[in-house]
Amino acid sequence: MEDVVDRRRPRRLARLALLCAAAAVVALALTGPHGLLVLFAEFLGLAVAAVGVWWALTRRALPRLFGALLAVGAPVAVVLLALHAEVLVLGLIAVALWLAALACGRAALRAARPPRPMPVRESPPPRRPVLIMNPKSGGGKVERFDLVRRAEELGARVVLLDPAVEQDVAELARRAIADGADLLGVAGGDGTQALVAAVAAEHGLPFLVVSAGTRNHFAMDLGLDRTDPATCLDALRDGVELTVDLGRVGDRTFVNTVSFGAYAQIVQSPQYREAKTATALDALPDLLLGDEGPDLTARADGHRIDAPQALLVSNNPYAAPDPVDLGRRPRLDKGLLGVIGIRVDGAAQAAELALRGERAAALTLLSARQVTVHADAPEIPVAVDGEALTLPTPVVCTLLHRALRVRVPRGRPGADPAQQAHARRPDWRELTRLALSRDASGRVGSGRDASGRAAGPRTGGRP
Structure with missing residues (x-):
């Protein structure tokens, strides 16, 4: 019974999305001519704000200041116009309903075609892991989260970089392998991650990412916890492996x-x-x-x-x-x-x-x-x-x-592909077809887009 309900969920979400969208249109219609005027002003204000941003980026001195004033003043002017026309409340209700429609539409499409996570495989814990840590990375996260002590307690050997001396990180990784390392890891930024990941891939060793950088984009897309780098070390005792791609530009490796x-x-x-x-x-x-x-x-x-x-x-x-x-x-x-x-x-x-x-x-x-x-x-x-x-x-x-084996903790906060998916703009024709579908599974198409053509790489702008 629970499975049947779950299979009907995409269709119900699609219907709710269409209902919220229709309610948003009704709320907008209730505002009358003044509401339509404010709606037009919103689009115009967005365009004017974009022009202001362009001038602020491409001009100097007074033209830059004027552009910045346009970028800030256009949205403020739209809000003041809505207040003067006494349609602000209904306008906000219409916006809230439209946002609800978008959220339900995205959820419906994800439920109908759930994104598949990257496959994982079991592997034994490493016996001689070596972690390279940059104490300056991320404003000092290595020290702040006590990563050296925690890693050593889990059996890892830590190579701590000296900020005062320029060091070849890739060479340090190769020396660790020569000394018998069976896993390489990095607590540092994405640039350092890429250098050591290339060495790990070259020797077929697993690689461990510790999110101790500033932005940690690679760690985020692996589903790792960026707020607490110490949780990444759990992979040393209870982890699984992902196999991911590595980018190459010239003779340099990149992960992002x-x-x-x-x-x-x-x-x-x-x-x-x-x-x-x-x-x-x-x-x-x-x-x-x-x-x-x-x-x-x-x-x-x-x-x-x-x-x-x-x-x-x-x-x-x-x-x-x-x-x-x-x-x-x-x-x-x-x-x-x-x-x-x-x-x-x-x-x-x-x-x-x-x-x-x-x-x-x-x-x-x-x-x-x-x-x-x-x-x-x-x-x-x-x-x-x-x-x-x-x-x-x-x-x-x-x-x-x-090319790269990445060892990650068994439990990762961002491992759910539905959480990783970006909030893209829903296809309303696809949602309408899903809402009217009699298929209890709620599935939409089979690798085809809303027009029935075979789906392919998405392109925008000029070819």
Whole structure:
């Protein structure tokens, strides 16, 4: 009985989503002409705010200040208009109903086609694990969470990096293997993780990720706890293994992303680490308007991306990325690179990007097995997992499919693929078909999109 109820859940959620959407339309209709005026003003305000952000990023002095005022003032003006028209309450109710419709729609589609987690396999605990720890990483998380003592109590040998001395982390990992290590691990940022992961993959050893960096994107997509790095050490005594892909850019390994264009140029600055915002604001006008930096052209399998201002290549695609929030990668073992290209040529395209999101012409979203970046320069700046490098052109990005064995704790807070999935925009035709379906299983299609065509790589913007 419980199984039947669960199988009907997607259809019921889809019906609830349509009901909330209809109620939102009714609430909006009750506001009358003033409500429609405010709705139009909301879209206009969003476009004006985007134009303000564009001017704030691409101008200096007074034009930058004016852009910042537009970006802040446009939303405030919309709220004041709603108050003056006395439709704010009904408007807020309509927004709440619409958000509920989106949440139910996403839940319905996830329940109808549950995302499959990365497969795990049992493996015996390591006998001679070696962990490399960076005491500076993450603002001192190694010391704050007492990671050295906890790791040693679990039988690991800890190699503590000396912040005052430049050390070859990959060489330290190779020495550990020569001394008999049967597992390598890192408590540090994603750049350090990638260096040691490459050595572990080369020797076929399991790799342990301890989320002691600043952002810990790799740890997040593995489902690890980023708030308490010490929980990652539980894998030493009770863990399972995932097999994931490793990215390659030139002769360098990456676990997360490779960036080209504006961001890669900015991180080259010696001042970036100490004053990130000020450094970026100083460099962006020249970078975005084309006065500085090399001209790039990228080929992602059969697709061409011309003159992107920023290009990001990721180890497996993000679920539903946008320029502000990349979200998460639900799988790290699909053998595909994610590609995000951005080209904004003026205020009008900035407004379109704000209004249309991933469907805007300024944004290109692709999946590919190989990405080759050409430039009008013999070498270009590249940011590999946040680390500033300079590589000769053309720069080739590929994947080593399922090259890395990662040992993770048996219980991981982010292991549920439904939690990892990014909140993408629902397909209302698909939801309507699901709501009207007589199939008790609530399944939608079979690898086809809402128009009935076979599903393929999702693309947006220009090919």
